[in-house]
Amino acid sequence: MSNHRILTLTFAVAAAVTATGPAQGAIGNEPIQPVAAAKTGNPALAELGKKLYFDTRLSKSGFISCNSCHNLSMGGTDNLKTSIGHNWNKGPINAPTVLNSSMNVAQFWDGRAKDLKAQAGGPIANPGEMASTHELAVDVLQSIPGYVSEFKTVFGSDKVTIDEVTKAIAAFEETLVTPNSRFDKWLRGDKKALNASETAGYRLFKDSGCVACHNGPAVGGNSFQKMGVVAPYKSSSPAEGRVAVTGKDADRFNFKVPTLRNVELTYPYFHDGEAATLRDAVDTMGRLQLGKKFTDGENAQIVAFLKTLTGDQPSFKLPLLPPSSDTTPHPQPFGK
């Protein structure tokens, strides 16, 4: 380990701890805070967004929706190493969970979208994902009477815009928080919510330095950090992280720290999905980020703690989508 790397790590720890100190309202000075219940600012907007989130007609093929890769039956992910897109395209990166994503400092692993609204438009128009265009997506929605009237109710206009579409999807995604995990109950004073192994795991998680990056209500999501601090992370993934956004060489292999909320559900792990199990992920993180080889017992305790971060999953009725009309552009799953 070079001196430079030790300094980088130390600095990162210090910076993160400072950023998440008492100012964030820690309970008992813990570096992790409970997840707050969703605020429902505009229920009609979020309800429209829910429909759009499940609507495969936002894709060129008519087969892929937001929920295809951020599946709300499965922890808000697809549980694949990297995602499947239009024409069975193999995506370059692991789909991050949509759960609690409103707490992220920015969206995507490299943070190229500043918020959920900016993110929502990306996959729709990505040729390797939903493969539509914003123009086509809007034309499709504009041709569907049920949507036109719902957009009018929510936005007051007969004309659907991509800005409204992404605003609605983001509003729905803001409701996708997962409060009431066992760990949050423990944080709030219910000391029986965790068993001895789980509390030992949390102590290890703090004492070993995991909390340097995985802190705050989302237990991550609030900073970019180098993947491979103590030793380089070897991957066949082409993703280079934050450098793609900033152009700064120092940001190469800097990725947004993923939230650990519901991590039991969001396997496989890392930006390349190469860690199949929590045991593997904890082992790799210990060695490459902290220069620490956890024993099997320590690893198991940390994993036990991580499984206490599973909160109440979003609970809602499967949305029913308004039917297309005779003038709706047809899906184009094959050819061209």
Added chain:
Amino acid sequence: MSNHRILTLTFAVAAAVTATGPAQGAIGNEPIQPVAAAKTGNPALAELGKKLYFDTRLSKSGFISCNSCHNLSMGGTDNLKTSIGHNWNKGPINAPTVLNSSMNVAQFWDGRAKDLKAQAGGPIANPGEMASTHELAVDVLQSIPGYVSEFKTVFGSDKVTIDEVTKAIAAFEETLVTPNSRFDKWLRGDKKALNASETAGYRLFKDSGCVACHNGPAVGGNSFQKMGVVAPYKSSSPAEGRVAVTGKDADRFNFKVPTLRNVELTYPYFHDGEAATLRDAVDTMGRLQLGKKFTDGENAQIVAFLKTLTGDQPSFKLPLLPPSSDTTPHPQPFGK
């Protein structure tokens, strides 16, 4: 039109009318009866089936579930001409709606599965659809503690079997009926439930002979009929219908008559999905099955009637799936 074809048609009409006479409890001697509400014989079994219906882990890729092609947000279909399967395989035939499918005389367009249970195992192991095997699907479920305990509660055994899997999926599908359509309200005596154009459409539907095949509670689904009675149906589809099951040349291009319940939602139409709109479908059916060219006004009235067949869609919470364990076989979306 040959004499043979006229005779075939006449016979088909007579046979169908006989088969669906007063014995089925017609209201006011109408050839269509209301859809009955779902019976909930074994709610725990249906609840397990619901999870399986939404579980992408029944596919080799981990990406495709029953709901992918029989999407309950979209009338129980995928609204594509033909479906997308593993590796973006282009399916040979239009996905029929799962709604009210328990009323079908048999399952699939060619009736090769005698019931929903027999059907459910097909797509899981079809290389062009979910591309798994029954063995792999069972291995996956057996590795998931949440499923093992739920199967044990429902079936009383620690060992998951494909027979149990398909039984549960079928039990869920039996709940997917759509009562309370406007037409059913009209049938039950609420004469204001339909407007003049819609009742005129129903009269045309009966008087023109559509009811010969589209009758009973499902307005179809209860017989196999030749596609192209009066004139041949031209299609690039390789599907030849019932002959694939019976081996009888007389069954070539005989397909199961699709239900018209919720037909407003189940576009595009026919076994090859080539009719994009109800207008097209009504026009083609009139010409090829009945030797009748409907005027634009008649066509519009029949379409207006057909849209009154949309019933209450299944309403339930999006199921939450139990997470995989460290020993769960990994999805294999790419390669091999």
